[in-house]
Amino acid sequence: MSEFITKEKRTHYCGDLRISHVGETVTLMGWTHRRRDHGGVIFVDLRDRTGIAQVVFNPEKSPMAHTEAHKIRSEYVLAVRGTVITRLEGMENPSLKTGQIEVMVDELEILNESKTPPFMLDEETEISETVRLKYRYLDLRRRHIQRNLLLRDKVATATRNYLHDQGFVEIETPFLGKSTPEGARDYLVPSRVNPGMFYALPQSPQLFKQLLMVSGFDRYYQIVKCFRDEDLRADRQPEFTQIDMELSFISEDDLIDIIEGLMARIFKEGMGLDLTLPFPRLTYGEAISRYGRDNPDRRFGLELKDLTDVLSTSQLKVFAEVASRGGMIKAIKLEDGKRLSRKDLDLLPGYVSDFGAKGLAWARVNEDGWTSPIFKFLTAEEVARINERMDASPGDLIFFVADTPKVVNDALGNLRVHIAEKLGLITPDTYAFTWITEFPMFEYSETEKRFMATHHPFTSPVLEDVPLLLSEPGKVRAQAYDLVLNGSEIGGGSIRIHKSAVQSTVFKALALSDEDVRAKFGFFLDALEYGTPPHGGIAFGLDRIIMIMAGAESIRDVIAFPKTQKATCLLTEAPSAASLAQLMELSLKVV
RNA sequence: GGGGUCGUAGUUAAGUCGGUUAUAACGCCGGCCUGUCACGCCGGAGGCCGUGGGUUCGAGUCCCAUCGACCCCGCCA
Numbered sequence: 001m002s003e004f005i006t007k008e009k010r011t012h013y014c015g016d017l018r019i020s021h022v023g024e025t026v027t028l029m030g031w032t033h034r035r036r037d038h039g040g041v042i043f044v045d046l047r048d049r050t051g052i053a054q055v056v057f058n059p060e061k062s063p064m065a066h067t068e069a070h071k072i073r074s075e076y077v078l079a080v081r082g083t084v085i086t087r088l089e090g091m092e093n094p095s096l097k098t099g100q101i102e103v104m105v106d107e108l109e110i111l112n113e114s115k116t117p118p119f120m121l122d123e124e125t126e127i128s129e130t131v132r133l134k135y136r137y138l139d140l141r142r143r144h145i146q147r148n149l150l151l152r153d154k155v156a157t158a159t160r161n162y163l164h165d166q167g168f169v170e171i172e173t174p175f176l177g178k179s180t181p182e183g184a185r186d187y188l189v190p191s192r193v194n195p196g197m198f199y200a201l202p203q204s205p206q207l208f209k210q211l212l213m214v215s216g217f218d219r220y221y222q223i224v225k226c227f228r229d230e231d232l233r234a235d236r237q238p239e240f241t242q243i244d245m246e247l248s249f250i251s252e253d254d255l256i257d258i259i260e261g262l263m264a265r266i267f268k269e270g271m272g273l274d275l276t277l278p279f280p281r282l283t284y285g286e287a288i289s290r291y292g293r294d295n296p297d298r299r300f301g302l303e304l305k306d307l308t309d310v311l312s313t314s315q316l317k318v319f320a321e322v323a324s325r326g327g328m329i330k331a332i333k334l335e336d337g338k339r340l341s342r343k344d345l346d347l348l349p350g351y352v353s354d355f356g357a358k359g360l361a362w363a364r365v366n367e368d369g370w371t372s373p374i375f376k377f378l379t380a381e382e383v384a385r386i387n388e389r390m391d392a393s394p395g396d397l398i399f400f401v402a403d404t405p406k407v408v409n410d411a412l413g414n415l416r417v418h419i420a421e422k423l424g425l426i427t428p429d430t431y432a433f434t435w436i437t438e439f440p441m442f443e444y445s446e447t448e449k450r451f452m453a454t455h456h457p458f459t460s461p462v463l464e465d466v467p468l469l470l471s472e473p474g475k476v477r478a479q480a481y482d483l484v485l486n487g488s489e490i491g492g493g494s495i496r497i498h499k500s501a502v503q504s505t506v507f508k509a510l511a512l513s514d515e516d517v518r519a520k521f522g523f524f525l526d527a528l529e530y531g532t533p534p535h536g537g538i539a540f541g542l543d544r545i546i547m548i549m550a551g552a553e554s555i556r557d558v559i560a561f562p563k564t565q566k567a568t569c570l571l572t573e574a575p576s577a578a579s580l581a582q583l584m585e586l587s588l589k590v591v
Numbered sequence: 592g593g594g595g596u597c598g599u600a601g602u603u604a605a606g607u608c609g610g611u612u613a614u615a616a617c618g619c620c621g622g623c624c625u626g627u628c629a630c631g632c633c634g635g636a637g638g639c640c641g642u643g644g645g646u647u648c649g650a651g652u653c654c655c656a657u658c659g660a661c662c663c664c665g666c667c668a
Contacts, residue, residue, distance in 0.1 A: 040625030054628065074618085093628055116619060119602050124629065125617075127602070130660050183668045203668085230667045354594085354664060443668090456668045554661090565661065 015051020292413020297487025337397025493538025
């Protein structure tokens, strides 16, 4: 064991030293960020998770330490004792928090050596993600990613403190559970003691938290891992963390109040930011109509306008035909369209085709008409009405998509974000929260040929819509709400069904057979019959919240040990093959 | 399942129309240097051009396959 550590303790973190410490004897421990050997004096930038302090080895002040310091290389682990001194005049480093001072070392111990790291642990060079993930423990030494994880800790702590203040009880729910239908693909875990049987890892603790309401815990929360075996994206990992909660005897508005308080607390303690409350609300219908998506980015305009009524009788066949087949024509307007280069403009049809749009019409508005491939097919009156509805001025650029409502909204909803990003229309460091309410209870699935729950099958319908459950399920609104931040869904929840009769009706609307329902959640229906209080809840994607707060481009930058797009871990090389003995024990066959 | 971008020293990149010895910067190693802070100066080492096959007199470069990383569509109640 190191003599130094048994003899004396670390007294300060590197990044905490300030001019007020001058004159004090301090003991620091950390990693060698950089070494600058001037032949005589040697400088070392000593780094720990709080930052960097310059420590100085002077041959005249401490020959022993100076000699030892010659051995120091990148990432060596050091313990130093010395005196905090003011830097010589003109030698301050304003880019360091500790740049006013330095530590004149009188004793050094090299606690450990290090191989030369495979990449520089500075901020200057971008390292490929393959290399970063393989040496994740080194990547995690780098400042920006360490900052992200420290922010994550602050947010998690703020969440726990706030929720405890609000009377919430933290309760753990099982990871080894039962496969749930109507959702994402489950990760399965074979049961050794029950050959041929499988647990499923939870996609969310949904049923357990509702059972906790039945049990009377009243306010539950958990910061908990959830698992979904689906393909990954920049903002999606197969295991992710939710801030999960459930409350009894509350209305939708009560819950929204509590969550707005939570967000305010998170942003205050995480970033020192004061949010403006309450957050604006949009119904699902408004969101789709104005932004084309249920997760609108409201940091900029470019809203969608419906032109179906204007163009349904147009001479332009594509538009008229789409309208006659029940489709729609919508448009967005970009002020001062010249900001978009010819080349960027040419790429846009390809972009919207990703979302199924067969074309993208455009029009440049002039003093007297349009410059546009479709201009000659339109009457003066149609052009005038479009200009008016789009509130268009000369120089503006209008984009039109005509197709089924889904394609039109997808294409334009994504195009508006694409253009805004391209042109830098989004003010950085702004946080636009919006509640989306009144989601439809069901969506018709073409692949399954039946209605599916939009949120999940335990969501309560809006009470006045209950009579429509079986007759017109497509018209039923749910008491469900999402919280959207800067175009990302960061959380979603609902008031739940607490009456077993309503729950049975919803299962009927979903065309689930009694046997199916019984087998899958008979236990839950039973529980509903033992005095279930009215309740509701919500769950937040912690990773996504941190991602937005940190300005990270990928969810992987806010998770300590993330998976690649193929759901592998480059560090541990998981997943890996199991031995024959393991498989046999689990009664699994080798393919 | 589909579309796209990428893969060259430890790292980040360049590499022209297919041409002879594959460049640079940083890092690394050695030497010099007492005030630097991405220290500086001098010298040096370091390559399965992702892998396999093909075309060619000749392939880092062209073609095919394959592996891997990333972005997107589908998917993700």
